[in-house]
Amino acid sequence: MKKQEVDSFENDYVETIDDVAIADLVRAYGSPLFVISEKRLRENIGQLTQAFAARYQPVIHAWSYKTNYLNAVCATLHQEGSWAEVVSEFEYEKARALGVPAERILFNSPAKKRAILERCVQEGARIHLDNFDELTLLDAIATELNIPTPVTLRLNFSTGYTEDWSRFGFNLDNGAALDAAVQIGKSSHLRLCGLHSHIGTFVFEPKAYQVQVEKMCAFMALIEQHTPARIESLDIGGGFASQAAHQGVARLAEQEIPRFADYAEAICTTLLKIAAQREAQGKPRLSLILETGRAVVDDAQVLISSVVARKRLPDGRASYSMDAGVNLLLPVFGHHHRIQTTRFLEGIAEETVLYGGLCMNTDVIKPSIQMPPLQIGEPLVISPAGAYNTTQWMQFIDYRPKVLMVHDNRQVSVLRRAENLNDINDLEFLPTHLAEINLTGV
Numbered sequence: 001m002k003k004q005e006v007d008s009f010e011n012d013y014v015e016t017i018d019d020v021a022i023a024d025l026v027r028a029y030g031s032p033l034f035v036i037s038e039k040r041l042r043e044n045i046g047q048l049t050q051a052f053a054a055r056y057q058p059v060i061h062a063w064s065y066k067t068n069y070l071n072a073v074c075a076t077l078h079q080e081g082s083w084a085e086v087v088s089e090f091e092y093e094k095a096r097a098l099g100v101p102a103e104r105i106l107f108n109s110p111a112k113k114r115a116i117l118e119r120c121v122q123e124g125a126r127i128h129l130d131n132f133d134e135l136t137l138l139d140a141i142a143t144e145l146n147i148p149t150p151v152t153l154r155l156n157f158s159t160g161y162t163e164d165w166s167r168f169g170f171n172l173d174n175g176a177a178l179d180a181a182v183q184i185g186k187s188s189h190l191r192l193c194g195l196h197s198h199i200g201t202f203v204f205e206p207k208a209y210q211v212q213v214e215k216m217c218a219f220m221a222l223i224e225q226h227t228p229a230r231i232e233s234l235d236i237g238g239g240f241a242s243q244a245a246h247q248g249v250a251r252l253a254e255q256e257i258p259r260f261a262d263y264a265e266a267i268c269t270t271l272l273k274i275a276a277q278r279e280a281q282g283k284p285r286l287s288l289i290l291e292t293g294r295a296v297v298d299d300a301q302v303l304i305s306s307v308v309a310r311k312r313l314p315d316g317r318a319s320y321s322m323d324a325g326v327n328l329l330l331p332v333f334g335h336h337h338r339i340q341t342t343r344f345l346e347g348i349a350e351e352t353v354l355y356g357g358l359c360m361n362t363d364v365i366k367p368s369i370q371m372p373p374l375q376i377g378e379p380l381v382i383s384p385a386g387a388y389n390t391t392q393w394m395q396f397i398d399y400r401p402k403v404l405m406v407h408d409n410r411q412v413s414v415l416r417r418a419e420n421l422n423d424i425n426d427l428e429f430l431p432t433h434l435a436e437i438n439l440t441g442v
């Protein structure tokens with residue numbers, strides 16, 4: 001058997017979420033359950049924007065919908081002033097339905113189709129150009145509709161610190177980005193006014209962002225000299241690490257993860273120097289745009305899942321089947337999650353495997369953890385579970401569960417009810433000749 005990294009548990013337990021007893025939540029709403037702390041979400045976005053605004057202004061945060069697009073999460077962040085960053089027609093429509101004005105929606109995607117581009121041009125959304133086909137199509141649409149259209153150019157390049165995300169946007173080093181800026185410069189209806197790049201996710205090294213800003217600003221100077229582009233905003237995407245260490249990172253998450261202030265220092269120190277030079281040339285101040293996703297929401301949401309069955313494995317290890325599996329916790333494949341009980345556990349710790357409830361050998365929540373015996377019905381709190389969970393979750397084998405939000409005053413709201421058979425069957429059509437079944441055997 002492959003040697004596994006064994007997590008130590010050390011009777012790590014948590015009884016409440018924002019003063020609401022977890023045991024009461026499970027009694028009242030069942031298990032499994034996702035639970036979001038409104039307080040933590042507001043604190044996180046406040047800390048992020050404060051860290052930046054104290055060093056540079058103006059700063060805009062655009063909420064990356066794909067990270068967690070539950071309406072209540074988006075609405076909380078929009079109340080805190082965040083714009084929307086979307087990557088599909090669905091996400092765009094969600095943001096519009098929540099009341100976000102089109103001009104405060106940033107549209108990233110490598111595959112925007114004509115219909116959504118037309119809508120974005122008509123409504124005035126901020127389109128982040130990804131490729132030459134899109135550029136040519138958008139130019140044609142803006143010309144046909146006769147609507148002057150501001151655009152942002154998405155760039156890709158190497159920072160030397162992160163894996164390259166070279167499939168998105170225009171490459172700086174091979175001249176594609178410059179060619180795109182020149183092509184936009186010749187358009188009668190497109191106006192290049194923003195630069196964007198997203199250098200990756202879980203970026204542990206703040207210096208990566210310093211290099212990013214330097215490269216973007218060098219390109220900005222080049223295109224402002226050689227094309228009609230006048231850049232008003234610099235969007236540095238997302239990528240700040242959250243408190244969920246990557247699998248295989250043999251260090252304590254808390255020790256490794258930079259604070260918002262560390263990222264802000266690296267970014268703003270560089271940007272301030274460039275802003276000062278631009279202002280000396282009479283150019284307006286650049287807006288700094290952040291699309292931080294996971295670092296804002298990951299630790300604000302947990303998954304509560306309970307033990308359904310116990311089994312001693314043939315090699316002697318303890319194992320449990322839980323009522324939630326990788327269908328609800330897809331990021332489990334990439335990250336370490338903290339497992340907490342809701343009470344102090346008596347008994348001797350032993351090596352334990354926590355399985356999900358799916359009929360799949362790979363449905364493993366924790367391959368190896370030292371913990372005392374658990375009882376049937378024992379709820380475990382799995383965290384963080386706020387980023388890319390309630391967007392990437394699958395309706396596979398079982399229904400998706402309720403999502404709750406705990407508010408500051410200990411009130412609890414159901415943000416999303418559990419699925420039922422009708423939800424799924426409503427999308428299907430049964431051809432009439434299949435309406436009757438016959439189970440008498442072959």
Ligand SMILES: Cc1ncc(COP(=O)(O)O)c(C=O)c1O
Pocket residue numbers: 064067085108198200201202237238239240291292293294295387
């Ligand atoms: C363009 C863009 N912006 C923002 C984000 C959010 O990134 P993160 O959750 O790592 O902050 C992503 C994630 O992939 C992205 O692709």
